[in-house]
Amino acid sequence: GAGVSQTPSNKVTEKGKYVELRCDPISGHTALYWYRQSLGQGPEFLIYFQGTGAADDSGLPNDRFFAVRPEGSVSTLKIQRTERGDSAVYLCASSTQQGGNEQFFGPGTRLTVL
Amino acid sequence: GENVEQHPSTLSVQEGDSAVIKCTYSDSASNYFPWYKQELGKRPQLIIDIRSNVGEKKDQRIAVTLNKTAKHFSLHITETQPEDSAVYFCAASINDYKLSFGAGTTVTVRA
Numbered sequence: 001g002a003g004v005s006q007t008p009s010n011k012v013t014e015k016g017k018y019v020e021l022r023c024d025p026i027s028g029h030t031a032l033y034w035y036r037q038s039l040g041q042g043p044e045f046l047i048y049f050q051g052t053g054a055a056d057d058s059g060l061p062n063d064r065f066f067a068v069r070p071e072g073s074v075s076t077l078k079i080q081r082t083e084r085g086d087s088a089v090y091l092c093a094s095s096t097q098q099g100g101n102e103q104f105f106g107p108g109t110r111l112t113v114l
Numbered sequence: 115g116e117n118v119e120q121h122p123s124t125l126s127v128q129e130g131d132s133a134v135i136k137c138t139y140s141d142s143a144s145n146y147f148p149w150y151k152q153e154l155g156k157r158p159q160l161i162i163d164i165r166s167n168v169g170e171k172k173d174q175r176i177a178v179t180l181n182k183t184a185k186h187f188s189l190h191i192t193e194t195q196p197e198d199s200a201v202y203f204c205a206a207s208i209n210d211y212k213l214s215f216g217a218g219t220t221v222t223v224r225a
Contacts, residue, residue: 004157031211042120042203042215043158056212091157095211102148103213105157 002026004106006092012112013082021077021109025094032075033103034067035091043091049075082113116141118206120216128224133191135219137204140185144206147180147187148213153200161202162189194223 005024013019025032031050035043045059052072060066064082069075079086089110093103117140127133139147148163164171164178164187171178175194180187187206191198201220205213 033211033213035213040217042118042205042218043213045212045214048211056209059212101210102160102163105150105159107157 004092004094004104006090006106006109008109009107010110010112012114014114015082015084017082017113019079019082019111021079021090021111023075023077023092023094023106025073025075025092026104027073028096029094029104030072030097031095031101031103032069033093033095034075034077035093035105037089037091037108039088046077079111082111084113087111087113116144116206116208116212116214118204118214118216120204120219122219123217124220124222126222126224127194129194129196131194133189133194133198133221133223135189135202135204135221136186137188137206137216138184138186139206139214141206141208142182142185143208144185146207146210147178148205148207149176149178149189150203150205150215151200152203152218158203191221194221196223196225199223 034046037043048056049069064080067077089108091108092106095101145166150158152158177190201218204216
């Protein structure tokens with residue numbers, strides 16, 4: 001079946017602009033995760049959804065970052081007033097449920113803030 | 115929070131030789147340790163994982179060992195092949211969902 005998909009694959013924006021990054025998890029996966037991966041580093045946890053609710057948003061760096069999952073499927077990561085330091089690959093993952101089940105990653109969105 | 119250190123950062127091995135990557139973690143409550151492989155420009159993919167109640171797990175040419183006392187775990191790849199060339203990430207989790215990743219090891223298998 002289809003894996004996790006993310007759109008867009010690349011996003012170039014100017015400092016101060018607003019961006020939205022979309023994640024389509026594997027059908028039936030109730031858990032959804034957002035990570036950020038900077039060049040040469042491992043993914044860094046941002047937020048975790050169980051169903052529609054954000055169960056843990058402790059990784060969001062500041063209040064410019066926000067994520068939603070209104071129907072328990074597709075999720076959108078929103079970044080306001082982008083800064084050059086936000087440039088990274090944003091990865092989405094999903095799993096069948098919390099509990100150490102494999103997290104399946106999407107291909108990521110490469111965000112470049114000029 | 116959890117801090118995961120990974121060594122070495124780069125590893126070059128001759129085809130057919132073994133490769134070993136080591137990770138340490140800081141939080142003794144961590145109970146889940148997955149390893150991900152990421153080929154250039156592609157998504158991370160799980161290759162093997164281990165839970166804290168198990169000391170060793172093997173899947174064909176790859177194996178993972180866990181030492182809870184020392185808080186370290188290792189990935190072993192035997193009989194390396196060119197397709198094993200990739201970046202490998204270890205991770206640890208105390209709650210089964212928030213993965214804390216190491217910085218990665220770039221493995222190059224020389225033909």
